[in-house]
Amino acid sequence: MKQTILRRYARLIARSGVNIQKGQDVIILCELDQPKFVELLVDECYKAGARRVKVEFNHQPLQKLHVRHQSVTTMAKVEDWELARLQHYADTLPCRIFLDSEDPDGLKGINQGKMAKAGQKRYPIVKPYHDAMENKYQWCIAAVPGAAWAKKLFPELPKGKAIEKLWEAILFTSRVTDDPTAAWEAHDRDLAARCDYLNSLGIQELRYKGDNGTDFRVGMIPEAEFKGGGDRTKGSGVFFNPNIPTEECFISPMRGKAEGIVYATKPLSYQGQLIENFSVRFENGKAVEVRAERNQALLEQMIAMDEGAAYLGECALVPVDSPISESGLLFYNTLFDENAACHLALGMGFADTIKGYEDKTLDECRALGINDSMIHVDFMIGYEGLDIDALTRDGRTVPIFRRGKWAF
Numbered sequence: 474m475k476q477t478i479l480r481r482y483a484r485l486i487a488r489s490g491v492n493i494q495k496g497q498d499v500i501i502l503c504e505l506d507q508p509k510f511v512e513l514l515v516d517e518c519y520k521a522g523a524r525r526v527k528v529e530f531n532h533q534p535l536q537k538l539h540v541r542h543q544s545v546t547t548m549a550k551v552e553d554w555e556l557a558r559l560q561h562y563a564d565t566l567p568c569r570i571f572l573d574s575e576d577p578d579g580l581k582g583i584n585q586g587k588m589a590k591a592g593q594k595r596y597p598i599v600k601p602y603h604d605a606m607e608n609k610y611q612w613c614i615a616a617v618p619g620a621a622w623a624k625k626l627f628p629e630l631p632k633g634k635a636i637e638k639l640w641e642a643i644l645f646t647s648r649v650t651d652d653p654t655a656a657w658e659a660h661d662r663d664l665a666a667r668c669d670y671l672n673s674l675g676i677q678e679l680r681y682k683g684d685n686g687t688d689f690r691v692g693m694i695p696e697a698e699f700k701g702g703g704d705r706t707k708g709s710g711v712f713f714n715p716n717i718p719t720e721e722c723f724i725s726p727m728r729g730k731a732e733g734i735v736y737a738t739k740p741l742s743y744q745g746q747l748i749e750n751f752s753v754r755f756e757n758g759k760a761v762e763v764r765a766e767r768n769q770a771l772l773e774q775m776i777a778m779d780e781g782a783a784y785l786g787e788c789a790l791v792p793v794d795s796p797i798s799e800s801g802l803l804f805y806n807t808l809f810d811e812n813a814a815c816h817l818a819l820g821m822g823f824a825d826t827i828k829g830y831e832d833k834t835l836d837e838c839r840a841l842g843i844n845d846s847m848i849h850v851d852f853m854i855g856y857e858g859l860d861i862d863a864l865t866r867d868g869r870t871v872p873i874f875r876r877g878k879w880a881f
Contacts, residue, residue, distance in 0.1 A: 683856070719812055775850060
């Protein structure tokens, strides 16, 4: 891939993604797959005004070794230096960039139960620090090709050609054009206009119906609103784009208001393993039954991570004619696959979907119906056979999706 195009992408992440402000610190979290691109990105972060850029590399094989050899007690221990670091982040609010390139099957065989127990023990200790930072800093998730990920998508190609092909798909769906900044400004305007229309309806409930068996309804929080594209930080009001790419208009529903069954239309990559051909049935807002042809035990473990993990945190609307969907690729990666289809998310909801959240505490937003959990896991339910209607507070039924596409 040409360096000029990759630099354009790096600049997009630094400036339109996290929108670094002069003097801010930046943390980049990534795998070992594309060190040259990481160099470009670090350079662009400094050119955007960053004071200091810190890169934290991860590696799935090392994670498997840690889980194999450490005890649950050791894995769960939050050291004093970790707490000091979290406090520093809460005080200084650095930008965070997540570069996704993981092997979708990279943690196959890992002791998921052991990892889950350690996570459950750590979470209550680190949660206050994460809550203190909620909605106050800029962040962005983007992607670069990993060799194993590329071969998963293009198994018939040699490794180098598969990586090049995945680069092409990432750059196309991320709108890395001759002028990506202008492309993203136009895209943000379109998503904002759709959200404005949805918010004007006064939606009380969304009803999903699909010829694959999906028959589901979910209640809305009266104070909540649809959002899409870019967002603003609480307090400083800095505009940023948290997902590159993104195609969704999303909202956090009312905790406890969901009934019926939904069928997943794409595999879910969770904890480095794929959950495939699954369904989730809800009663009184809670996922009470899950079935999967592959990795059902992992799905059951996921919704048992804490009390909020079995409740919904997000409903997102994405048409089947989005650029990602029209690429014809199954990415085996949530960042892309969630932007090819309507999806739901189990776990934590978004406090910033509450109108006037800037003047409310996190606890006040959750008291209105925003779900709280240690997880937030998106799974895709959209396809060409899905219809969605909105039941409004004034008694109307308004079509939102027909056959997987916007009905307005």
